[in-house]
Every structure is written in structure tokens, then in C-alpha cells.
Amino acid sequence: MIAALAAVLPAGSALAEDLEFLIINDSDADIVEFQVSDPESNVWNSNLIPEGYVLPSGNEIVVIVADGRDICEYDLRAVWDDGGEYVEYDANLCDLGEYTFVDP
Template sequence: MKLKFLALFATTFCATSATAEDLYFLLTNESSAAVTAFHVSTSSSENWEENLIDGGYLDSGYEINVRIADGQTTCVYDVLAEFADGATLEDYNLDLCEMGSYTFSD
């Protein structure tokens, strides 16, 4: 399962070259359910951006490096996660540059 997601991750996140505005952070799933969708949007936005793991998932007990290549110069984002068990999580005004990582847990 992890390999399927990592292949998708490499295709999705590494297809373009990095720029100064790209933001990298570690996404860890310590919850009991797989993350099936992960969205980020700048905190000033009214809408969620595309699913960063579209077609993949982040299984419980795994972590990945995430790259946000939206051309923005902000570090403050909102996150939305959807889980295989139907649960959702929203978290707001996160300084992902300062945090360096985000962990899901039960």
C-alpha cells in the first residue's frame, strides 16, 4: 500500500522543479484510519484547493514529505483531511513553515 502512494507522490509532487515559494513539510498519520484526501488552502482563501493525494492514500503508521507548490509566499495554511472511516478533520491558521510537520492522531 505504501509503495502505491509513494509512486503517486513522486509523480504528483516531483514533476515540477522547486521554486523559492515551495513549502515542504512532513505529514504523518498516527491515526487508526488511512487518510484518503488531504487539502490545503491559504488561510485567506474561502475555498479548499485540490486533493494533494488524489488517487492515493496515507496509511496509518506512515509519513510522507509534502510539497506545496502554489506560488504563494505565505506559510499560513488551513488543512482538511478525509479518512477511510468517514471522519474529517479541519485545522486552521497553521504556520507550516514554522511547524515543519503535521501529524494526524486519534
């Protein structure tokens, strides 16, 4: 299922201002939400995992931050199906290119 989602988001389809980012779920639970936020904002953007899908344990998906901004630093938030949550502040997504989530 996740491979199909990655196929929907090919690497070359993003606009110049959009940021492609790989999230890897190396935890024991499914990730049901992945959100980013401008560090200067107190509001999380929409869930970047498409509606009706989850990121199962042991899988990965490419997400696109399509906010039209030319920034690299974002706050990250992942929510697991068991209610666990992880937040990291001021992550440089341009430098990282990917993020591996482990058990909450």
C-alpha cells in the same frame, strides 16, 4: 507505496516559492485527502495526496504546496477513509515543517 511517493517528491525539487511539508498519519484509519487553503479563502485547494493513493495508518509522506505564494499560514484539512475529518485553521507550515494526524 508511500516511500515510492516520497521518492517522487525529492526535497530539492521544489521551487523557492513552494513549501514542502511532511504529514504523518498516526491514526487508526487511512487518510484519503489532505488539503490546504489560504486562511483568507473559503475554498480548499486540490488534494495533495496523489490521485489513486492513500496515506495508510502509521505512514508519512512529503507533500508540496506549489501555489507560488510566499506565505506560511494555511488552513489544513484531512479526510479519513472512514469519513472522519479534521480541520485546523491558521497553521504555520514553515514553523511546523510536519504535522501528525491522530484519530479523528
